[in-house]
Amino acid sequence: MPNITYAQALNDALREEMKIDSRVFLMGEDIGHHGGIFRVTKDLIDEFGAERVRDTPISESSFVGIGIGAAMAGMRPVVELLFMDFALVAADQIVNQAAKLRYMSGGTVSIPMVVRAQQGGGRGNGAQHSQSFESWLAQVPGLIIVAPSTPADAKGLLKSSIRTGNPVVFIEHKLLYNTKGDVPEGDYSIPIGKAEIKRDGRDITIVSYSRTLLFALEAAETLSQKGIEAEVIDLRTIEPLDMATILESIKGTGRLLVVHESHSNCGLGAEIMARVYEQAPDSLIMPPRRLGAKHVPIPVAESLENAVLPQPSDIVAAVEAMF
Amino acid sequence: MPLTPERLQDAYRQMLVIRKFEETIRSLYQQGKIRGSFHPCVGQEATAVGGCWAVRRDDYMTCTYRGHGQAIAKGLSVRAAMAEMLGKVTGCSKGKGGSMHFTDPSVGLLGANAIVAAGVPHAAGAALASQLQKKDNVALAFFGEGAVNQGVFLESLNLAVIWKLPLILICENNLYSEMTPSHETTSIVETHKRAAGFGFAAIQVDGNDVETMYNAVESAAEKARAGGGPTYIEAMTYRLWGHMMGDPEIYRTKEEVMRAKENEPIVRCGKRLIELGCTEADLSRLDGEAESMIADALQFAESSAVPELADAFTDIFI
Numbered sequence: 001m002p003n004i005t006y007a008q009a010l011n012d013a014l015r016e017e018m019k020i021d022s023r024v025f026l027m028g029e030d031i032g033h034h035g036g037i038f039r040v041t042k043d044l045i046d047e048f049g050a051e052r053v054r055d056t057p058i059s060e061s062s063f064v065g066i067g068i069g070a071a072m073a074g075m076r077p078v079v080e081l082l083f084m085d086f087a088l089v090a091a092d093q094i095v096n097q098a099a100k101l102r103y104m105s106g107g108t109v110s111i112p113m114v115v116r117a118q119q120g121g122g123r124g125n126g127a128q129h130s131q132s133f134e135s136w137l138a139q140v141p142g143l144i145i146v147a148p149s150t151p152a153d154a155k156g157l158l159k160s161s162i163r164t165g166n167p168v169v170f171i172e173h174k175l176l177y178n179t180k181g182d183v184p185e186g187d188y189s190i191p192i193g194k195a196e197i198k199r200d201g202r203d204i205t206i207v208s209y210s211r212t213l214l215f216a217l218e219a220a221e222t223l224s225q226k227g228i229e230a231e232v233i234d235l236r237t238i239e240p241l242d243m244a245t246i247l248e249s250i251k252g253t254g255r256l257l258v259v260h261e262s263h264s265n266c267g268l269g270a271e272i273m274a275r276v277y278e279q280a281p282d283s284l285i286m287p288p289r290r291l292g293a294k295h296v297p298i299p300v301a302e303s304l305e306n307a308v309l310p311q312p313s314d315i316v317a318a319v320e321a322m323f
Numbered sequence: 324m325p326l327t328p329e330r331l332q333d334a335y336r337q338m339l340v341i342r343k344f345e346e347t348i349r350s351l352y353q354q355g356k357i358r359g360s361f362h363p364c365v366g367q368e369a370t371a372v373g374g375c376w377a378v379r380r381d382d383y384m385t386c387t388y389r390g391h392g393q394a395i396a397k398g399l400s401v402r403a404a405m406a407e408m409l410g411k412v413t414g415c416s417k418g419k420g421g422s423m424h425f426t427d428p429s430v431g432l433l434g435a436n437a438i439v440a441a442g443v444p445h446a447a448g449a450a451l452a453s454q455l456q457k458k459d460n461v462a463l464a465f466f467g468e469g470a471v472n473q474g475v476f477l478e479s480l481n482l483a484v485i486w487k488l489p490l491i492l493i494c495e496n497n498l499y500s501e502m503t504p505s506h507e508t509t510s511i512v513e514t515h516k517r518a519a520g521f522g523f524a525a526i527q528v529d530g531n532d533v534e535t536m537y538n539a540v541e542s543a544a545e546k547a548r549a550g551g552g553p554t555y556i557e558a559m560t561y562r563l564w565g566h567m568m569g570d571p572e573i574y575r576t577k578e579e580v581m582r583a584k585e586n587e588p589i590v591r592c593g594k595r596l597i598e599l600g601c602t603e604a605d606l607s608r609l610d611g612e613a614e615s616m617i618a619d620a621l622q623f624a625e626s627s628a629v630p631e632l633a634d635a636f637t638d639i640f641i
Contacts, residue, residue: 069452109428
């Protein structure tokens, strides 16, 4: 299996889907000859032309809205937002439009559109270029939300997202693009809505996704040296949430920690903990915990940003406190 | 090709259907049979019929919450529209969309929208799809002059020109943005001048004359189909009723509304038909036919079933 970067895996997924499906086209800022600021659309314009790899003006609500209209008229747009933070500029089109038009039409229209964006901090990009929105977005019925952590998952899930026929918010992370991993060759996809156990363990279940999933794996190695074996679940899809995999895991471990980079307050960790209490209150031998960004905007200085966003060492400490 | 006298009679009847539809909805609303809000298009029937009849059924269209007339003129079944208003399972959206979200892609109607200007990029997107698919379909977007200060509207103007989309923007300028005179809130209230500033071929027309509307949209569609890009049509019209049910209409005088009634599209079309040789009896017959269609739709809607509770949980994803 080739060992490629997360960015290359996404690029491959786009190329392959554009080859097999003429309905697929791309829109976004600087995605053409520039190839996207994180190179995800590199060289695609040479292969597919400027009609299918469309540079847009800096006007997110119109080009997301145009994606919606094109999707209703039979196309499969993949729309790139330069930063997830800019989804707020297009929030009406994502939340009031893409997520609801099918329902409000009684199922007569569909919106086969993927909105891709990278999110998260760790690069000192500041409070308007470092946010994570999956918890907000998960509050909106009608959106599928995907957040892969590895190159293989990124490729397989992007292909599934393009094929699903529904509106998908595809969440990438700016610090995952250069990470490498083995990616199967040829056409494969990964099902939406299916978590994966990335590490087996008997003592505690750590649920995470996107970049903090890598932190969780790193923390699990440290914990292993201390005699604690953590099972690490990669959600991969935020909505629909694969509770079955989580519930099955905590049956064995009895302990749960949810880790994400988005803010803890009213976040996905709280949701998962609530569902565990609703659906399997007796599985846990102690109260679950969550770890997310502290409730402040994301600062720039490295020391401050690291203090606000969860780090591998924070995961180790949180787990140790549960034993 | 302009509307023939025979087609003009059809257009007259279609405008009457729309008028009577709205009158019926008002009555149902007053009886408490309709939930939510209702934004009538009474007085604006010519923009709907002239605009939608000038394009093909498989062309695309988006409109606004004041879009009952446009939806019906594009081909939405009056029965399905009435049933939707009454929240019945036979409604065009199975009772889930209601007054502000009439949708029927089988006639190109990609949706009325309850967010001002939000449907404009959807029409632009459908136009882009047509362009990418090498088809000759065009897309119409209806909106009011109240939409022209929304960011997404201005952004869409830019993209339509840059990408030379087969898009026809129809601004129904009825002088009032909800309950505020538009000139008080809009820098250049002759909105076609704004569009011209973006590089549009932009015209202002008498939106209360169905033939003028038809001709303007037909010529814009012909140009768009031939790859000539988008056109902006500012259709001057007047909303004879309030913004919505319960609007006290303190922003205008009764005299102003009375004067506008002399210029309203159905009266004008009737006069034109008489000029063309129709008799009062012909007009009465057309009125009666429209009345029958509405009565049929109402009977259909009232006798239709309400949705099953399980229907609340379907139609989210394919």
